[in-house]
Amino acid sequence: MINPEILHTELVFQTARSGGKGGQNVNKVESKVELRFDVQNSQLLSEEQKQTLYEKLATRLTNAKVLVLYHQTERSQLANKDKVVEKFDNLIRKAFFQEKSRTPSRPTFASKLKRLQTKQHNAAIKSMRRKTFEE
Numbered sequence: 601m602i603n604p605e606i607l608h609t610e611l612v613f614q615t616a617r618s619g620g621k622g623g624q625n626v627n628k629v630e631s632k633v634e635l636r637f638d639v640q641n642s643q644l645l646s647e648e649q650k651q652t653l654y655e656k657l658a659t660r661l662t663n664a665k666v667l668v669l670y671h672q673t674e675r676s677q678l679a680n681k682d683k684v685v686e687k688f689d690n691l692i693r694k695a696f697f698q699e700k701s702r703t704p705s706r707p708t709f710a711s712k713l714k715r716l717q718t719k720q721h722n723a724a725i726k727s728m729r730r731k732t733f734e735e
Contacts, residue, residue, distance in 0.1 A: 604692035608642055611688070612636040613681065618672035632672035633680040635688055649696075656695040667691075708720035 618632030639645070639653050639661065654665065661667055669691070671684040707715075 602645075602649060602692065602696050604689040605690075607692065608685070610637060610642055610644060611685070612638075615677060618680075624729070629677070631675060631677045631680055632669040632670060633684050634668065634676060637667040637688065638665070639667060641670075651666065653692075653695055657691065678700045 612635070614634040614636065615630040616632045616634065617627070617630050639650055639657075642650065644645075645653070653667075654661065656668060660669075670683050670686050671680045671687065674680045675682060
C-alpha cells in the first residue's frame with residue numbers, strides 16, 4: 601500500500617473558468633481546478649507500481665499515461681483544489697488496495713438447519729395459499 605500524499609509533489613495544477621454556481625463571478629474567476637499526474641515520468645513510483653496504475657486506471661489515463669482529474673462544483677478555487685486532491689488520494693488508495701483472498705469453508709451444521717427450516721416455513725406459507733376443493 602502506497603501513501604498518496606508522497607505523490608503530491610509531482611502533481612501539476614491548472615485552473616480555468618468553470619460553469620455552475622457563482623453568478624457573475626463565474627465569468628471572471630478561474631475556479632475550476634485540473635490536476636495532472638504523469639504516471640510514466642514519476643520519480644517516486646517503482647516500475648511495478650506504475651504497471652499497477654496502468655492496469656487499474658486504464659480508462660482514466662491519456663495516451664501519454666497522464667492521469668487527469670478536475671473539480672469545478674465549488675465557488676472557490678481553493679475548495680476545488682482540496683476536492684480534486686481528495687479525489688486523487690482516493691483513486692490511488694483504491695488502485696493499490698488488495699482485497700483479502702477468501703478461504704473457502706464448509707457450511708456449519710447450524711446454517712444448514714436454518715436453511716432447511718426456512719425452506720419448510722416458505723413451503724408451509726405457499727401451501728396455505730392453495731385452494732382446496734372439498735366435495
